[in-house]
Amino acid sequence: MTQITPQPGIMDIALYQGGKAHVDGVSNVVKLSSNENPFGPSPAAMEAVRRSAHELHRYPNTDHASLRQAIAEVHGLDANRIICGVGSDEIIHFLCQCYAGPGDEVVHSVHGFGMYRISALASGATPVEVPDSERVTDVDAFLAGCSERTKLVFVANPNNPTGTMIGMAEIERLAEGIPPQAILVLDGAYAEYVEGYDGGAALTQARDNVVMTRTFSKLYGLGGLRVGWGYGPQEIIDVLNRIRGPFNLSSTALVAAEAAVRDQAYADKCRAENARMRSWLSEALAEHGVPSDTSTANFVLARFGSVEEAEACDIYLQSQGLIVRRVGSYKLPNALRITVGDESSCRRVAHAVGQFKAGQR
Numbered sequence: 523m524t525q526i527t528p529q530p531g532i533m534d535i536a537l538y539q540g541g542k543a544h545v546d547g548v549s550n551v552v553k554l555s556s557n558e559n560p561f562g563p564s565p566a567a568m569e570a571v572r573r574s575a576h577e578l579h580r581y582p583n584t585d586h587a588s589l590r591q592a593i594a595e596v597h598g599l600d601a602n603r604i605i606c607g608v609g610s611d612e613i614i615h616f617l618c619q620c621y622a623g624p625g626d627e628v629v630h631s632v633h634g635f636g637m638y639r640i641s642a643l644a645s646g647a648t649p650v651e652v653p654d655s656e657r658v659t660d661v662d663a664f665l666a667g668c669s670e671r672t673k674l675v676f677v678a679n680p681n682n683p684t685g686t687m688i689g690m691a692e693i694e695r696l697a698e699g700i701p702p703q704a705i706l707v708l709d710g711a712y713a714e715y716v717e718g719y720d721g722g723a724a725l726t727q728a729r730d731n732v733v734m735t736r737t738f739s740k741l742y743g744l745g746g747l748r749v750g751w752g753y754g755p756q757e758i759i760d761v762l763n764r765i766r767g768p769f770n771l772s773s774t775a776l777v778a779a780e781a782a783v784r785d786q787a788y789a790d791k792c793r794a795e796n797a798r799m800r801s802w803l804s805e806a807l808a809e810h811g812v813p814s815d816t817s818t819a820n821f822v823l824a825r826f827g828s829v830e831e832a833e834a835c836d837i838y839l840q841s842q843g844l845i846v847r848r849v850g851s852y853k854l855p856n857a858l859r860i861t862v863g864d865e866s867s868c869r870r871v872a873h874a875v876g877q878f879k880a881g882q883r
């Protein structure tokens with residue numbers, strides 16, 4: 523008998539369920555389950571990937587200087603205060619590993635992104651769940667959920683899977699109100715989808731207790747390459763860099779992300795097309811008797827009358843080759859999260875929901 527056991531907390535982690543990509547026996551499937559950009563990345567990013575093939579025998583650079591510089595220029599930030607990770611998931615992980623351990627608490631909302639809980643548990647800390655107010659981040663609930671043990675407070679704005687967001691004044695009130703030993707992490711995975719929103723960059727710039735995380739997986743269409751970044755106070759970024767693997771990002775990922783962030787004309791096009799199809803989709807769903815909150819991201823959270831109806835609709839959509847996301851694990855069992863695809867995917871999914879609802883009557 524060995525006495526081999528994993529660290530405390532590890533066995534409390536439920537395996538992350540990714541968005542489905544296949545349905546047995548159904549062809550011409552459209553995947554609307556992982557909030558991916560239906561148009562893919564900028565052509566400039568694809569060209570950078572092709573060129574990088576000639577240098578694959580070389581180790582990547584370890585300081586990510588060129589990518590950080592590009593991000594800094596585009597967003598008007600200080601490159602020294604940027605850290606790049608294997609998706610923003612890795613930045614979330616660094617934050618938990620560096621700042622939260624056994625006896626510490628990590629606060630997130632009941633409908634918050636699943637990685638907060640996983641990363642908190644992985645570092646031995648205790649996740650603390652606070653309620654939303656009608657699927658909208660509730661700053662008072664967050665403040666009430668904080669204690670002298672709180673080390674990290676995670677808020678995604680816009681939030682996944684609700685699609686809702688709160689204003690900067692509320693975010694500022696949260697940053698101001700959390701205890702002195704806590705860091706507010708502003709997860710801006712969908713910030714690029716909000717016209718004129720800086721993701722909290724200015725607030726992060728001005729404060730010493732806020733870290734912003736961003737990703738290339740959503741609007742930039744590079745989920746397959748795994749690149750994200752964080753921005754925060756110099757002291758915190760320097761701490762995170764101590765545990766970052768020196769070669770955490772591949773040379774291919776680095777050049778693709780740099781080309782993507784420099785192609786803001788392409789980003790603008792994707793943002794505009796998403797906004798157009800998002801309002802079309804939510805209106806079409808509403809006409810079929812399926813309401814959703816006003817989304818600010820690249821998905822809508824479609825609400826059904828019951829858990830049974832949501833499940834039945836999901837099964838019907840799958841039979842039609844349409845894969846959306848069940849969000850029971852986000853405590854929204856009567857809803858389905860539908861990524862805003864291209865126009866034909868949006869039409870297909872709205873039509874299928876309409877057929878399903880007609881069959882219910």
Ligand SMILES: *Cc1c(COP(=O)(O)O)cnc(C)c1O
Nearest residue numbers: 609610611635682711737739750
């Ligand atoms: C998709 C997503 C992320 C991170 O994705 P990466 O691919 O790891 O960058 C982070 N937060 C939220 C809320 C997301 O939806």
